[in-house]
Every structure is written in C-alpha cells, then in structure tokens.
Amino acid sequence: MKRDQALEVFSRLLAAYGPQHWWPADSPFEVMLGAVLTQNTSWRNVERALDALKRLTRLEAAAILALDLATLAATLRPVGYFNVKAQRLRAFCTHYQTAGGFAGLGSLETEGLRLNLLSVHGIGPETADDMLLYAFERPVFVVDAYTRRLFGRLGLLAESQGYEQIRRTFETALDPDVALFKEYHALIVRHGKQVCRTRPQCPACPLRGVCPTPLSGRREPRAATD
Numbered sequence: 001m002k003r004d005q006a007l008e009v010f011s012r013l014l015a016a017y018g019p020q021h022w023w024p025a026d027s028p029f030e031v032m033l034g035a036v037l038t039q040n041t042s043w044r045n046v047e048r049a050l051d052a053l054k055r056l057t058r059l060e061a062a063a064i065l066a067l068d069l070a071t072l073a074a075t076l077r078p079v080g081y082f083n084v085k086a087q088r089l090r091a092f093c094t095h096y097q098t099a100g101g102f103a104g105l106g107s108l109e110t111e112g113l114r115l116n117l118l119s120v121h122g123i124g125p126e127t128a129d130d131m132l133l134y135a136f137e138r139p140v141f142v143v144d145a146y147t148r149r150l151f152g153r154l155g156l157l158a159e160s161q162g163y164e165q166i167r168r169t170f171e172t173a174l175d176p177d178v179a180l181f182k183e184y185h186a187l188i189v190r191h192g193k194q195v196c197r198t199r200p201q202c203p204a205c206p207l208r209g210v211c212p213t214p215l216s217g218r219r220e221p222r223a224a225t226d
C-alpha cells in the first residue's frame, strides 16, 4: 500500500464521519482495562462493566485485585465470558502493579513495551496495540477484523497477510503520527460497523470510486421478480 492510497482512504472516511474522539476513557489505565474487556463484545457492554467496576474500585489496580474472583466476574457479567475476562483482568492488574504502574511501563521503549504487554495472559497483538496507541500514545497501528475486511476489499491487503505484516504495511506507508493512527483506526471501525459490513452497503459508501470490489462500481442486478 502506498502512502497516497492510505491517506486517500483516511481523508474520505474522515470527511464522511468526522473525528471519532477515541478512546473514550478518563485515564490511561481505564483505556487498558477497556482494551482487555472489549474482546468479542460491544463497547456499550464494556461501558456497563467499567461503570460497575468503577463504583466498586474507582478503577484502581490494588482495589481490583482485592476483589474475590467471583465478585469480579459478577461485575464483568455485561461483557460476556466474564469468568475468563475476570482472570485476564486480574493477570493484567498484577502485571501492571509489578511493573511499576503506568510510569514503570511507560519508561519502556515501544518494542520492549509491546513484548512486555504481550507476555501477559490474555493479551494478544490487537489488545497490546490498543494499549500502546491509546494509553501510551505510541505510533503503533492497530489491526482488527474491520481493517482486514475493508483493506482486503479495497485491494490494498492480501487476505493471507498476518497481523504483523498488516501492521508494518500501515506503519511503513504512513508517518508515525499518533493522532493520525488513533483517528484512522477509529474511522475504520466506524466504517466497518456502519457501511462496509459483512454485506457491504456500497451505494452509501464514501469509498466508492477507489474501491475495486465489484459491488462498488455497478448497480445491483434487479431481482427476477422486479
């Protein structure tokens, strides 16, 4: 993917949807908790769980660790897989404290911090990169299913590319600009949920004209009964 292609898609999405104001949170630690909880659920459910957890713990790592596992799991019920996520949240909070909190983790250079986060139970590349970009403000491009689908349809990524390859593709094409990376990922998610869905809503798409997917450039065939 070339720089002008990546910027063209960004410009069109930004013009269509406007700034997305991500990541909605009151602190970097809340961003990190949200990144763990958002796996396989909607953000609305994450907000409900975080609100409940905030009432119990003020979102302090020590207070979360002081909860017994059953109470923590019950608090996380809105996000689904709440027993698994309770264990992951505990593992992350233990790691966060041991590492010296935000200051301790933040003292690491980006690649070292990435490896550090990936060493925590339940934190994969997308979750680690959410944290790196939105909590630690490092220029790391977050890749998710919406990114793969959209850029595959645009013909700018091969389906066979792995997470790291895709991340490097964006990070090579674009300047290492934290604000750009934050906005770009948020816009991709918005577009993937609203228009470039499993069944793409091509007639309403701001990327028509740059998208080679057959649906984008032609009329839908009329149904036999039309």
Ligand code: SF4
Pocket (backbone or CB within 6 Å): 150, 153, 154, 195, 196, 197, 200, 201, 202, 205, 206, 207, 208, 211, 212, 213, 215, 216
């Ligand atoms: S034209 Fe259709 S397939 Fe292409 S990006 Fe837009 S919604 Fe997705």
